[in-house]
Amino acid sequence: MIKQNSIISKNIKPIKRTRARIFLGKCFYTFRRHIQWYMTGKKYCRLIEEDLYTNVYFEHKTPLIRKLKDVDMWLQYNKIKNIKIALKKINGIIIKPGETFSYWRLIGKPTAKKGYTDGMILFYGGFKAGIGGGLCQLSNLIYWITLHTPLKVVERYRHSYDIFPDSNRTQPFGSGATCVYNYRDLQIYNETQQAFQLAVYIEGEHLVGKWLTINEGNLKYEVYEKDHYMKQEFWGGYSRNNILHRKIFSRDGELLEDEYLTENHAIMMYEPFLEE
Template identity: 55%
Template structure:
């Protein structure tokens, strides 16, 4: 949801009051969008990345990031996080080593495929309309979040990314700006990245005992460096009684010797808060 301007030029935020939808409507909508995504994958003419290569050919680390596998989350059973690690391991097996050649596009879900129990995926935590529930493949959003954040620190182009509509947990131990992740849900809430550079890029992913780790690598070093930050962050109480959270994500690109080359808008985030703002203040104190 983007901010819209009224006739007098004043910015108007979207109405974010949560809307209840029937199970039938949710199911029908999911089927329609799933079919449209399959048609896009196989009929759009987009060249999707699919080839993997040995990591030895890609020695230059362009971007690296890691996130903890286990977090202490209120009201979340620990077995859901343990199962998440199983799902991440399978997801990594399907993506690790993938090469994104110039002109190709990486599709998160096209590469991973549908999470199915028969393929080893288990129930993990799935965010659902401001809450969470067990779901096959739950926890794979941590992998899409990681890839998105790493990509913001490379010259690759993000062509599709979805933000979270709900802010479910307080900012305890948060090290990145609010809204700097990429939610995912098979198959149409996807993360897609295009290589518009002149050199191939490879995804290298693995698990340690405590963290999910990822790298974008290439055959040649890239001199440019990137800094991601937020602007216009605020929390507001709405007329319907709840709270919403908003910000904008920007990115600075630095060239040789630290010269600022560009400062660009990346994304705008709006989310319904599922906790009292006071909890966030306590978490950050």
């Protein structure tokens, strides 16, 4: 349903940039990220252990292959190859108390020399083939499972464009985390008193993600959306908007808190009245 909403109403429009502006901007933000990694004093997690913790705090899985409009299937098969390479860098990683998980610092730059191949990369409202394409599915999954733990997401970027209509969506709109090496990073801070271990792997036709702990958690989480609406913008197109919240429950089911997480605003690249 198309409606106005005064709570999070925000006028957005496509941004056109020249190739030179895109190139120079990427160089600047990439360099700035390297400075941040090594000069800010943050303690980044690096320890990977093959032996996994026994307690599953939260887990989720997503299908690796989806039929998307105008997207060649070979891009999705290559995506799986890229994800398999990235998994070797983060599966089993442990975040100790006081440490920060950095998606790109662990995975590194995807290059052909490392075995990465062309996959689908979202690019200014469309998509193209690019080395390492498809790794957003992995960052999306990690972000989603993190929202169901006491770990704190300290850096996350939403998708600026809503490229494809919903197809068997099981999660709220805007519940992912886009990634671009290395300046659009996903960073997670462990402010708890116990270590967490990330298990991510491919099982059949699905990508599986789990946060593991040694001790059973005392809290449970439920992520949901509020004020979801689509809006016709002044320039003629449509935007899609919502707010993500989560309910925090005690182990026995008592509601402890209902907290704001983030808001999403994306330019729609399809007609909002498409039939299912």
